[in-house]
Amino acid sequence: MTKLPVYASLAYLICNAPAAMAQTPSPLGEWQYSAGIPLEKLFQPTNRPDWEVRIGIGSTFEPRYDGSDRYHTLIGPSTDIRYKDLAFLSTGEGLGVNVLQGPNWRVSISAVYDLGRRAHDDPSRLDGLGNINPAPEAKLAGEYVISKEFPLVFRGAVTRSFGGSNGWVADLGAYMPLPGSSESFFWFAGPSVTFADSKYMNSWFGVNAMQAANSRYSQYDASAGLKSAGFGVTMIWFVNKHWFVTADGALKRLLGSAANSPITQTKTGGVCDVSINYQF
Secondary structure (H helix, E strand, O other), X not given: OOOOOHHHHHHHHHHOOOOOOOOEOOOOOHHHHOOOHHHHHHHOOOOOOOEEEEEXXXXXXXXXXXXXXXXXXXXXXXXXXXXXXXXXXXXXXXXXXXXXXXXXXXXXXXXXXXXOEOHHHOHHHHOOOOOEOOEEEEEEEEEEEOOOOOOOEEEEEEEEEOOOOOOEEEEEEEEEEOOOOOOOEEEEEEEEEEEEOHHHHHHHHOEOHHHHHHOOOOOEOOOOEEEEEEEEEEEEEEOOOOEEEEEEEEEEEXXXXXXXXOOOOOOEXXXXXXXXXXXX
C-alpha cells in the first residue's frame, strides 16, 4: 500500500481548525483566515459529515489601527460552521458560499466586516481625523493547491467595503505545511502582499484639507498601489479528538504611500492570536 505524504494524514487536523479571528485590517495574512480548507478537500474528498461545527474563544494582540505603534488585546468567539462543500459561517471567512470548485481549487463569495478606526483608539494621534466607521464588505476569493505531493496553496481575494473606507483591497498570498509536524501538531507558513485603491488608501493614510485644519498633520494624498507585504505562521495542536488550540502570528510591513503617511507611527506591525476550540 502506497503511503501518502505526512500532509495527507494531517489534513484532517489542519482543516478542522477554524481560522484566526478576522479583525480587519490586521497584520494577519489573508490566507490565514482560511488556511487548510483546500487541503481538506484534496486529501479527504469523501466520508465527511454534512455539517462540520467548531466553536471556541480566542484573543488577539494587535495594533490599535493600521500603522499604529500602540497595541491592544481583543477577546471574542471563534466559530467555524460548514455545510457540505457549499456554505460556511466563520469568524475567519465570514458568511459565504463556494460558487465554483474542483478537487484542488475553489472560488467563494462571502460577506465580512471591517471594524474601522475610531479617534478614541488613540486620541493623542487621531484627534481631528474623524472616524472610519465599521462597515460590511463583500469578498471574492479563490484558492488553488498545486498537488498532494507538493501542497503549496495560492490564495487571492478582492474585497469591497460598503461604507467606512468605501474602497477596494486585493490580497495575494501563498502557504504550505512545514516539516516537524506530527499526528497532533501541525504548522504552516507563507507570505502575502496587499494592494488598495485610492479611496481606501486616503481613508486610512490620507489627510484631507479639513482634517489638516482640525489636526496636527499636514495635508497628505495617499495614492493607490502596493499597501503592504507580510509573512505569517499558523500552528494547531490537538489535545484530543475534540479539543484543540490554534496560534497565529504575523508581521506586516507598510509600503508606498501608506508607509510615508504622517499618520503612520511605525511601518512594521505584528499580531499574535490564540484560540481554544471544541469540534463536534
